Amino acid sequence: MLPFLLLASRAENAAAEDEYAAYLRYGGLEERELRRVRLEATPLPALDLADYSGVIVGGSPFTSSDPPEQKTPVQHRVERELAALLDQLVARDFPFLGACYGVGTLGSHQGAVIDRTYGEPLGAVEVELTAEGLQDPILQGVPQTFTALTGHKEAVRSLPPHAVLLARAATCPVHMFRVRTNLYATQFHPELDADGLVTRIDIYRDAGYFPPESAEELMAAARQFTITEPMAVLKNFVARYAR
Template sequence: MRPFLLLSARPEVEAVGPEYTSFRRAMGLDAGRLEHLRLDVDPLGDADLGRYAGVVVGGSPFNVSTPEHGKHAVQLRVEADLARLAEHGLRTGSPVLFTCYGIGVLTRVLGGEVGTEHGEQAAAVELWLTDAGRTDPLTRGLPPRFDALAAHKESTSRLPAETVVLAASATCPVQLYRAGARVYATQFHPEVTPADFVARAQVYRHHGYFPASELVAVSERLTGASVTEPRRMLRRFVELADAEPTA
């Protein structure tokens, strides 16, 4: 069976390894089936994306809404690579899943807008499926309402044309959408357990996702959360990708 690819864009070494482990476990893959490329270190270059059953994109402390002149050269390169990935998925119908930072890149590529009016501090957030979400192949097996872990300073302000919202929350109206046949994007982090998210919160406590002085309270809140359905969604992503050959 063909491998999957995880693209990371986290410069923090202490976060990028655990992110890979979280995705691998959530997707139910062994290390031999989930390859890993750190885009902050190595460019996508001439990678043959067609050799993968599917591609997933992790989060990042980068902000898409930062003015172009204020972005580091690494971030500009990462966003160009992710734009190339989006175009590949839309052109070929290959399964691609962008998460958190990635949804902002995809939204921009598709002509939508990203802003800061719907940010969410690190917490478990209740999501609900839209009518489209209840029938979409990726999400139709999920309950109508479920919790997911989120922490972001920016989100989709204006949805791109010809995309379909699959899940929303009270604080962030675009939590999950589909573009084309099999390109998906989540604002939340589908790969993490509460324990994973506590560890990540410690790494990013000074990055503005919550007041650093509230780390203990945030950790306790996350530890008490019950979050299972987003990881089921990742397993479903793998099942769907394995079931149909891609271009």
């Protein structure tokens, strides 16, 4: 099997390793089947897409909608590299799954309005599939309403007409969308379980996602969650596009 490519940008080693392990576990992948590039640490190397089954973009502390003057040189570089890569992926309708930060990257690339109108704190949210989502192969086996874990400062306020809305929530109107046939983005985390959320709350307690003094309460609440349905998105993506 040709490997999938995970493009990560979490500078904190604990968060980066936990995320990578989660994609392996819930994607049903071996390490040789999921190559990783940590974009916060190294520029994106030249890629031949023929060497990969698909591209996955993980979550990130970067926020696409930040004013340019507030972004670091590293964030500007990562955004340029991802935009150039998406030029190729969209033109070829190449398999792509962007989780959380993928909404900002794919959404911005395709002309969506990305801002902070519908940010959601770290925690659980009830997600509902649209009629199109119920028919999409990447959502096969996912119930019409399910609980997922999320945490984001920005989100899609409006999609461009050519994008297909697949899932929404009362607190965030765009939780998953598709561009063309094979490019997907989710606002929720298809790789994140309760233990992973606890890890991220601890690591990002001072990152502006929630008041730092609420971290312990949020971690205690996270330990009560049982999250299983969103992982089907990742499993289905791998099964559909592995070659």
